[in-house]
Amino acid sequence: MSEPVLEIRDLRKSFGALKATDGVSLELHPGQIHALIGPNGAGKSTLIHQIAGSLRADSGTIRFLGQDIGGLDMAARARLGLARSFQISSLAQEFSALRNVMLAVQARQGSSFRFLRQVTDDKDLTEPAMAMLERVDLAARAHVPAAELSHGERRQLEIAIALALSPKAFLFDEPMAGMGPEGSKRLTSFLDGLRHEAPMLLVEHDMDAVFALADRISVFVYGRIIATGTVDEIRGDPEVRRAYLGEAA
């Protein structure tokens, strides 16, 4: 089997008495979409925060492309190739959609310590950024400030920003949240194609999307993974059915 892109070993994080992450281990392999499911408060987002670097784990290791990234801050991890989307959209609100993506293109190209050339006529920034907006069907709204975009458009913009980083792995935290059935369906088929660009850790509550996309699923309950397996294995797992899926599966 191939080397994992992302490898998490015995990760632990407590908030006071609450064990938000309680000995989590998982691997993300090339070409895979690995879904994290589980009830609200099970610790899925907390795990994403620790991988992305916005929260520090109490113990355990996170290896990305063979390197221990536990001591790196969020920006350094992003530069290594971890691209995340946020559960609640996190954008530069006054900037247009295009400028938001241009920021990611600029970050990927290296130095932000350039003081002369104007970004608005810098084709090295505008053209790749526009291409990313086209990929997520947002080109028509390129010049609208992020604050004026609809909820669904902001989710699309988050994905365009992640794409612009040409990452080595995606961390998507509920990208479908609040998208509506039509939007979810379109986003599902879009994410389906992304696994070949980079593997994806996907936190999602939309079970139709998860079952359609995931190569592997890990089920979280109270900060622990109670089962990991293929879609069929998870659907058939009696413990998972009892803890989370209920009769819906």
Added chain:
Amino acid sequence: MSRETTINLLFALLLLGAPLLAAGMGEPFYVTLATRVVVLALAAVGLNLALGLGGLLSFGHAAFFGLGGYVAGILATHAFNAEPLIAGIPATTSMPLIWITAVVVAGLVALPIGAISLRTSGVYFIMITLAFAQMIYYFAISWPAYGGEDGLSLSVRNAFPGVNTAKPLPYFLICYAALMAALLLFRVVEGSRFGSALQAARQNGTRLAAVGIEPFNIRLVAFAVSAMITGLAGALYADLNRFVGPSMMSWHMSGELIVLIILGGKGRLFGPVAGAMIFVLFEYVLGGITERWQFFLGLILLGIVLFARGGLLGLLSGKPRHV
């Protein structure tokens, strides 16, 4: 030309035309008053880079203003007494050399202050920048070699090649040119990659970090550049008044610079210019009527904060858009 550009141009022309007219009518006092507007505006352009673009509410920029002033004062005093500075380095009365020194000193002091202060944010950042500035202020007061509490008087204005700086109008023009250069720099930096990152750091630092740019590094450089511009203004201010004292560094001065920016329009290119014009006009007109003119300035400030967040420029030219 956008509406804001037109308004900016009008401000620039007004600020140039009024003292030219005053000089033509033999009223040098008004030329000096306009120079005061220009120098305060320049100091605020510096702060506007940190505060307006970067969202860094520094309550200690008077320290850099004062440092620039003391650089001019100390160099001029040494040169006047024909004493070397330290280790045989000669002092100078050449403005360009003084400006470079002032800019470098302000930047060098701003780097460690920024590196410590920027570990905090919000009200803590305001307080820690204030604390650093007050430390420098009390240091100046307690250093008798350069006048201590009484400050330093410059017997003659420093020299600029080919210009008679003792006359009000030529000195105004020098300061005006410096202001225009700083405004050009502000505009270019604002539109650059660095400026994009800086404004993103203000809007959403987490977003900036998530794409791989450290907000801290961006803010630190902005803080230093901002201090350098304010330091240059300090050197010009010392020459304008032919005096530098600790009051240039007091927290009142830091507060005034913030007030200028809020009056004129935070983050707007000509915000500091408009703010300085209002401020000096009030100081002069109302100050001639009542000693309590700042009470009325306070009322105006209150009105702007409550009803016109964009300041005078926001009122005149509407919301800025980043397309």
